[in-house]
Amino acid sequence: MNEPDDIKLMERCRxxxxxxxxxxxxxxxxxxxxxxxxxxxxxxxxxxxxxxVFLKVFEHLDQYDPRYRFxxxxxxxxxxxxxxxxxxxxxxxxxxxxxPDARGGPEQEAGxxxxxxxxxxxxxxISPDYRAVVVLKHLLGCSYQEIGEVLEISENKVKSRLYTxxxxxxxxxxxxxxx
Numbered sequence: 001m002n003e004p005d006d007i008k009l010m011e012r013c014r015x016x017x018x019x020x021x022x023x024x025x026x027x028x029x030x031x032x033x034x035x036x037x038x039x040x041x042x043x044x045x046x047x048x049x050x051x052x053v054f055l056k057v058f059e060h061l062d063q064y065d066p067r068y069r070f071x072x073x074x075x076x077x078x079x080x081x082x083x084x085x086x087x088x089x090x091x092x093x094x095x096x097x098x099x100p101d102a103r104g105g106p107e108q109e110a111g112x113x114x115x116x117x118x119x120x121x122x123x124x125x126i127s128p129d130y131r132a133v134v135v136l137k138h139l140l141g142c143s144y145q146e147i148g149e150v151l152e153i154s155e156n157k158v159k160s161r162l163y164t165x166x167x168x169x170x171x172x173x174x175x176x177x178x179x
Contacts, residue, residue, distance in 0.1 A: 006070035014061050025054055028071070031140060032078050038135040039082035041124045045089075049081045056081070072149040075136065079150065083128045118178040122169050130165035137162055 006027075012020035032053050037046035056077055057064075064073055123131055136142040136150060144155045151158070 003069055003071075007066045010061065010064050010066065010070060013058075021058060024057070024070075028074055029054070031071075032074060035075060035078045035135055035140060036082050038120070038123065038139055039079065039128065039131055040085060041120060045085060049078065049085050052081050053078050069146070069149060072146060075140070075142075075150045076152070079128075079132050079135075083132075086128060118173060118176060119169075122172040122176070122178075125172050126165055126168045130161055130168060133158060133161045134165045134169070 006024065009020045009024050013024070029050060033046050033050045036049040036053070037043060040046050040049065053074065057074060064070065123134060126134075132151060133147055136147045137144075142150065144158045147158045147162075148155045153161075
């Protein structure tokens with residue numbers, strides 16, 4: 001994702017250019033939804049959080065600091081909103097992950113559905129702090145530095161959380177016979 005373009009778009013947004021906001025929305029809607037979905041395990045909740053994220057971005061255009069990466073800012077908002085959603089709906093406790101995935105058709109599910117569903121179910125058993133680093137690293141492809149920026153923690157803390165999260169996921173997958 002091209003940061004100079006994002007900064008220019010944000011400058012245009014601040015000046016009232018709604019087309020620039022639409023460009024950002026189109027560019028980041030899918031990554032924001034995916035991050036929210038991986039945190040919440042519900043497409044409906046992820047859609048609601050995605051809407052809330054873009055509403056907050058629009059309402060707080062003046063709070064974006066162009067010295068920092070735009071994607072870090074929007075992912076931080078996404079993760080915070082996802083955690084707030086979990087707290088609000090009293091779902092912050094460990095989820096059992098037995099909820100079926102409502103997405104995709106039979107062809108898509110045939111190949112790797114069991115592993116994918118098993119991984120998502122395992123992901124939902126770990127705390128949101130650990131889940132966030134896994135989502136950012138393995139599902140969104142962020143570097144340790146980028147994860148640190150998004151979560152506002154040191155790279156060493158990122159590595160530590162990621163190590164612990166991987167261990168917890170491994171234990172869960174072994175328990176469920178998926179490893």
